[in-house]
Amino acid sequence: MVHGGAGALDNVKDDKTATRYLESIRLTLEHGREIMDLGGSALQAVETCASLLEDDPIFNAGCGSVLNEYGKVEMDAAIMDGRNLAAGAVAAIENITNPIQLARMVMTESEHVMLISDGAMRFADHCNMERVPENYFYTPERIELLKQARLKHKIMLDHDDADENSEDQKYGTIGAIAMDSNGNLAAATSTGGIVNKRMGRVGDSPIIGAGVYADNETCAVSATGYGEDFMRTVIAKTIADFIYMKGMNATEATEAGMEYLSRRVKGRGGVIVIDRNGHCSAGFTTKKMIHGYIEHGGEAICGF
Numbered sequence: 001m002v003h004g005g006a007g008a009l010d011n012v013k014d015d016k017t018a019t020r021y022l023e024s025i026r027l028t029l030e031h032g033r034e035i036m037d038l039g040g041s042a043l044q045a046v047e048t049c050a051s052l053l054e055d056d057p058i059f060n061a062g063c064g065s066v067l068n069e070y071g072k073v074e075m076d077a078a079i080m081d082g083r084n085l086a087a088g089a090v091a092a093i094e095n096i097t098n099p100i101q102l103a104r105m106v107m108t109e110s111e112h113v114m115l116i117s118d119g120a121m122r123f124a125d126h127c128n129m130e131r132v133p134e135n136y137f138y139t140p141e142r143i144e145l146l147k148q149a150r151l152k153h154k155i156m157l158d159h160d161d162a163d164e165n166s167e168d169q170k171y172g173t174i175g176a177i178a179m180d181s182n183g184n185l186a187a188a189t190s191t192g193g194i195v196n197k198r199m200g201r202v203g204d205s206p207i208i209g210a211g212v213y214a215d216n217e218t219c220a221v222s223a224t225g226y227g228e229d230f231m232r233t234v235i236a237k238t239i240a241d242f243i244y245m246k247g248m249n250a251t252e253a254t255e256a257g258m259e260y261l262s263r264r265v266k267g268r269g270g271v272i273v274i275d276r277n278g279h280c281s282a283g284f285t286t287k288k289m290i291h292g293y294i295e296h297g298g299e300a301i302c303g304f
Helices: 015-037 042-054 099-109 117-126 140-151 227-233 235-246 250-265
Strands: 002-007 075-081 086-093 114-116 173-179 185-191 212-214 219-225 269-275 280-284 288-293 301-303
Touching: 002 015, 002 042, 002 219, 002 269, 015 042, 015 173, 015 288, 015 301, 042 075, 042 099, 042 173, 042 185, 075 099, 075 212, 086 099, 086 117, 099 117, 099 185, 114 117, 173 269, 185 212, 185 219, 212 235, 219 227, 219 235, 227 235, 227 250, 235 250, 235 269, 250 269, 250 280, 269 288, 280 288
Parallel strands: 086 114
Antiparallel strands: 002 173, 002 288, 075 086, 075 185, 173 185, 173 219, 212 219, 219 269, 269 280, 288 301
């Protein structure tokens, strides 16, 4: 399963734009399928799928990341292996094309779970990860969004110029989750954050248990939404706990998680979930969520 943002998504009412989103999601799903058909692991699949979405400028991650209050890109990402609960995360990083790949390096090449800002960048240099110039991230759409946000003296949540408390927003995180033929689960989430956000702001995407979670005993989860809501409810781990403690399946746990998110903090956004039996589910409290899935080797299903 993969996702590419939640919200009212009024901008995708145009058929051409909608097709662009859905085709990117479909191609990413098919690439993930190919990896696992060739014997790749769930962890390999989610890292690769997340990287593909980071490389697509229509999504708010990687090269499509939005700009902060100083016109800079600060990106967050995390990845988790359900076999042993190994995880890696990075926050407030710059000049890296694929933050999810750096998060994977934190997981496999360090003793830590999360590295941030300058420390994460030094670690990237230690791992010989290539840096790209700032203009790699400066798309005309992102520059215009920052101009709008500055004029209105507020933050904005990707693609829309609506009031920040309305549902006419697009919450732009990307994510991928998978189960492989060995029954192993994995999850990955990556984002550029919020337009005109304060420097140093970190959302839920790199927080284990909030924006991402994977445990072979329960499920894999990737979230997209207003990060502060998802951190306060630890929504990914909450969904996993519904499965572990109440015996719910993916659909039941997703519904219970979205009800809790909405009731407790009026949270806005959504999740994708694969449970330990390989069942897929998606839920959101916004009007729509860009997502797609392949369940038990079937056809790729994509929609809003």
